[in-house]
Amino acid sequence: MSATIRDIKEQTGLALATISKYLNGGNVLPENRIKIEAAIKDLNYEVNEIARGLVTNKTRTVGVMVYGIDSLFNGTLLKYISEYLRKNGYGMLICASDNDEELEAKNLKFLVSKKVDGIIVIPVSTNSDFLLPAKNANVPVVLVDRSLADETYDCVKIDNRSSAYRAVNYLIEQNHKKIAVISSEVEYTGEERFKGYMDAMEKAGIPVKEEYKCCGTHSMEYGSEAMNRLMRLSDPPTAVFMTNYEITLGAVMVLNDMGKRIPDDVSLLGFDDLILSHLMKPDISVVIQPMKEMGEKAAEIILKKIKGSDEMPAEIVLGTRFSPGDSIRKL
Amino acid sequence: MSATIRDIKEQTGLALATISKYLNGGNVLPENRIKIEAAIKDLNYEVNEIARGLVTNKTRTVGVMVYGIDSLFNGTLLKYISEYLRKNGYGMLICASDNDEELEAKNLKFLVSKKVDGIIVIPVSTNSDFLLPAKNANVPVVLVDRSLADETYDCVKIDNRSSAYRAVNYLIEQNHKKIAVISSEVEYTGEERFKGYMDAMEKAGIPVKEEYKCCGTHSMEYGSEAMNRLMRLSDPPTAVFMTNYEITLGAVMVLNDMGKRIPDDVSLLGFDDLILSHLMKPDISVVIQPMKEMGEKAAEIILKKIKGSDEMPAEIVLGTRFSPGDSIRKL
DNA sequence: CCGCACAAGTGAAACGTTTCGCTCTTTCAT
């Protein structure tokens, strides 16, 4: 079907080794270079990456696992990762864990069986057991957005706790006292941001009612449910801090359904600057994550590790920016 | 490093061919089956997919190219495609064309060079030239969402023209006459939906002012720009039909910025039911595409073709549903 | 003019599977 290095050998009379050397950037005599290049053009030759992979034990492919391809946060990250990898000649094999630890473990094995050279993952599990197959197969791993409780892996994330702290503090500065939080539990980012919220409240000396603390799944559904409950309290909060995009979506939906007005009826503070904030009638106030930097950094690190750098695993913590929209009323 | 079939040969005393046969589901004597299975467990053996790929000339990987991973429409489609492929043991290599024909052609070649077994693509180009490398390499292709002008490929899409027709007709039934359209040009879906709009207007005998026809790029930016222009006309439309999700996002943003109220100041009709419609204060009226069916069908077809079915290429046209929200005022 | 260093080229082995064509054994209908 397609031409092989052997066909080039026939046409040029050179040895396989010489041609291979040329293909891999080695030096050959000018006259031979010309012959080879002519033959390549003639025969429409292209390296068979599989055969190459068999001997080099490299596929030039990186596996990426996120919790949902249709989550805008994931999609945005994937875009930047993909661009960086493509620019460097690497392909990107994608899996979704669907927020399910079991599926996450299964898909990780799948990626390893596909012989990817490295893996980038937004982990759903909180400990590192599921990464064992990668470790055993010597496949480097980089975490994004979340780190694990039990072991240090290379990781690119933001300063969740202090970002949340500063944002909630802004609410307090606007004289809010009855501040509720809707957060995801078990999950790393949710927990950290929740801590940041608590930090701010404690520091300000504001006691937090139990019914103001809502912790559930990372989903629109939970966002709706929690916001609905909050709004029906006999003493509802004047402001709500939502710790991720999906929860924010759900919460905003339910407010619209209830006919609540922002920020007149309730002030809103969210995470992630993903279009939504610009679409809503009042711009939602959000903590902005450096998505591009995050994605590119993760891709950069995984490539570095693939190329054999054996620096110690390190956590890279990127800064965030707070963007006050008009969803917060000064009391 | 990891065990090979040869190690199993040593441990069991069987021939490579026998073991290979077992691995591929062939029959072996019960006693040998037991020996092999024990050895596999012992040695923690796993097939090396690359070596297998070299001889079978299959990678069990499908390439998917969309115009933007961070577009919710694409992300949703990718999710369903990915799920179907994963369930069938196939991996998914993703590329983004970024709405750029040149990049699209380049990435297609990249996917072919990665030896994917098949390619699913939402094409950006309008003719099939860029698919030539796939054709030459005998890699089957399935188009999604859009077909090409010059050649028939397998394709899964919706009845764009009549869906648009019916939706615009609804506007007309609500006594709107000054109906504008914001559409993407050059692009297949945009053009078809634009035609559907024109069909409805013509059939109703409503002349369409030139300044009501806005055709530009498939982007939020263009949506904003066009809506802004429409609203500043001396005789602005009472309703606007937007032919895709990105344009709708941009248009809604600008309306919010201008403080225009929906549907009091202007009625809105969009395409694609992607969260946005539920988030906006008034539910936006939209044409709903069967995303799941579309993605799964495309994946199903590509697998069928990979397995060697040589049915003629066919276009599968799925139906849509119109969901009237409260973004349309009855005049 | 010798010998050495270095550049370029080479044949063969290796990577880990699948597959082809063959043999051997068993079964079963005649």
Place this chain on the structure above:
DNA sequence: ATGAAAGAGCGAAACGTTTCACTTGTGCGG
């Protein structure tokens, strides 16, 4: 009893590269 058919196993070749260890050739300093 016999021969054909079917089931199981086997050795070796093939897939298309890279890489290793080696040879050849060239130029240059002493």
